[in-house]
Amino acid sequence: MWADNASKIDMLSYEPYAELLHDIALSERVNPLTIGLFGNWGSGKSTVLNLIEEKINREKDPKIVSVFVNAWMFEGYDDAKTALMEVILRTLEENEDIKKKVGKSLKRLRDRVDWFRVGGYAVKKGVPYLLSATLGNPFPLLIDGLKSFVPKDEKQAEETMAGMMKAKEFLKEQSEEENVVQNIRLFREEFEQMMNDSNLKNLIIIIDDLDRCSPERIIDTLEAIKLFLAVKKTTFIIAIDEDVVSYAVQRKYPKIDDATLDISKDYIEKIVQMPIRIPELSDIDVKNYLLLLVCEMFLSESHLERLLLGLRERKVFVKGEIISQEEIHSILDFGTNNIEAILKPGFSKSDFELQLDVFGSVAEVISSTLKGNPRQAKRFLNSFYIRKKLSEIQNLNLDLRILAKLMVLEYTHIELFRELYTWQVKNEGYASELEELEKISMDENVDESKIDTVKKKYNSLWFKPIVQQWVKVEPLNLYNQDLRQYFYLAKESIKEKGISLLNLTSIERKWVNDISAEELQESLRRQKVVEFNKDQSLDHSKIIKGIVSKYQTNREAYIKVLILIYEQFPNYRDELVKEFKKLRKEEFSPGTILTFNAVKMVNADHYQEVKNHFIKEEVVGVGIWERVEKPN
Structure with a gap:
């Protein structure tokens, strides 16, 4: 099994990125500097950061200090700015050499952090007037004002009160003219002076997992860097998903009317002077x-490192070659x-080679669906080995190739996996329908008319290129295999969120899947719904319930489908209005308002009912609704 966190061993060939960032971070010519390591969720950003920190620690230069900050660890703290400043100052205080040189300066800076914490807490909790009080003796006023705002969490309460007591002494030393803005300036000046006095060449702050934090926390952390900490001899390396930062900026600084200025882009450019983007892994990289x-x-750790070194020496990764057994x-x-010296205890050569063979055969299909994401690759393999272990505990005689192939379909097209399940249920474990699909996929000279005939019988998704590729992957002839024990291990995936309770026939399921298919163009979907309406041999009620049940957890994805049905089926409109109202705030967008214009064209009363509901429940503001609504 593999932990869902950063790897200590570079299996993604990210060493060049770590080397580049390490060299840039240590360059005095571009200091101070904030580097943005941009990449999607699970792309390997944390692995790169670990490699950078390892390089810095390995050099053991006493004049270069690195601070590794996991931003997500501070999510529960009340103030992100002060949490970041405090962890940096504490790390410096733990270094005995630095503490001897600038211990008093560090204490002074810690006191200022406490002052900011008290002030920021007061503002956040609705008592900003306390900060503007004269500083002759403001502390009793602060304490009285904040008594009712201390966090319920006992640890945070203690930290907040301790900070207040420190701030009390610090405030006595402040002149009446000093305010928050002046204290920011003074903190920067004192922080920069402390860096000079410490004789450090560079303080490198590495921040990970910021994109796991709330939008407010992300902005607070970035602003702490810009306002307080970006001084000479400091370098920040921040790993983050650029889209997440953009969303956070847009949440805090929404676009004004029709302004063309991209606020989020400008904001990121002001904070991050040097963006480095980790490219998405290619299909070969993922394989x-x-x-x-x-x-x-x-493999034992030493032999795994030997293997990676050998692959690099042969330039396998640079050439874009596939690793062979x-x-x-x-x-x-x-x-x-x-x-026995090469393998870990308890493993055999035959088992190792078997599993390399298994994943060598299905890796091509898996890699083309993981979208260059190494974390998804780990999760897939973890699921595979959990199933393998469960089968061993229950003495099931599984073919690992079949298990892997079925799991690929389960992972990539869950509805087709469920359809395969219903086929094998009807035939005591044998999915006989798969025979026709496999034969037509393998026949390179098949007639187009024959393909069209088969397409009418099955879910159109079976004919997507990636699914056709899955059908052709070894092992073939799955229709000759008893698949019951494989589906037994996948019981949770077989459940279809309420559809299974409707007892739909295979034809009814096909209508549900065809109408709801995500890849279907809207014009073709409309045509499908019209055909569905005209076919009087169908139980429309059951199929509509099936469509509703299919997407209970993501109404935004299927609201257009329901509106099409709303237009075509007058008898179901009242029930569908109830479904419309289940849209949650996070699923709502201005585009959703435009979508409801179709309801307005059919029934103005229903449209008004839906609009009033969303405004009353504060799903969307009346101003936003009316701005979107006006042009139409």
């Missing part, structure tokens, strides 16, 4: 990563070395 994860499970054998020298 190699899957094989290396299998190697990590079986022969290459693994050659680098590890399976022929002459003691195999």
